[in-house]
Structure formats: structure tokens, C-alpha cells
Amino acid sequence: MKGWNRLVWGLVEQIPAGRVMGYGHVAAALGHPGRARQVGWALAALPRDTTVPWQRVIRSSGSLAFQGTPERAMLQRARLQAEGVEFQGDGVDMARYGWLPGDG
DNA sequence: CTGGTGACGTCTT
DNA sequence: GAAGACGCCACCA
Numbered sequence: 041m042k043g044w045n046r047l048v049w050g051l052v053e054q055i056p057a058g059r060v061m062g063y064g065h066v067a068a069a070l071g072h073p074g075r076a077r078q079v080g081w082a083l084a085a086l087p088r089d090t091t092v093p094w095q096r097v098i099r100s101s102g103s104l105a106f107q108g109t110p111e112r113a114m115l116q117r118a119r120l121q122a123e124g125v126e127f128q129g130d131g132v133d134m135a136r137y138g139w140l141p142g143d144g
Numbered sequence: 145c146t147g148g149t150g151a152c153g154t155c156t157t
Numbered sequence: 158g159a160a161g162a163c164g165c166c167a168c169c170a
Contacts, residue, residue: 146170147169147170148168148169148170149167149168149169150166150167150168152164152165153163153164153165154162154163154164155161155162155163155164156160156161156162156163157159157160157161157162
């Protein structure tokens, strides 16, 4: 268990269902603004059977990641929609579904 | 230590 | 709005 992974996973697990966070927001919330890539790296290290709700972490712009890997992108979208998140095109309205620690 | 890589973000054309 | 360049830095070979 690496420090970064633990930090990232711990925060992602706190995101309520039906809400989303941007990679950059996660990094900033952990005290590391500008390190969105490391957040992505930490999530990439998750096992397939993880209980961490990684689908709730999307790009800061609201669009989904995994543009190069449609399989997980569709899974992510399906899971979010199942939680009540509405999609507009390929993205989500961050102003509506965005979440930050303490907002819960 | 060196170099390549990447589930990103921001700035510049 | 779209595409390209650059920065960021943990991880792996």
C-alpha cells in the first residue's frame, strides 16, 4: 500500500453516490494541487474487484476519462447513471453533480 | 540515477 | 471550439 494510493482511495470512498469529483479536485483536496495525474495513476492501480467507487472521479471539465478505452468508459457511465447522474453528451455538469469534502 | 509513461490540467495557437 | 505543447511527478524497467 503506497501513500498516494491510500490517500486517493480514502478520499474517493468518501464521495457520496450520485456525486462526482474531478482529478484535480481530488489532488487539491489531498493537499497536492496540480497533481491530477498522480490521482489517475492511483486509480489505475485499483484492482478490478475493488469496492472503491472510482467511477465518481472524472475530469475537471466534466467529461469522462477512458476516451481511449471504451470498455471502462461505458462501465463508468453506466454506474454513474445508475446512481442518478445525468449525462449531457459525453460529460457531466460539474456545477450540479460536483462534490467536495465537507459538502456532504 | 536515467528515461519513458500516463484514469490530467492549463495555456497558447 | 479544437488541437498541440508543456508542466506536473509517482511508478517501473
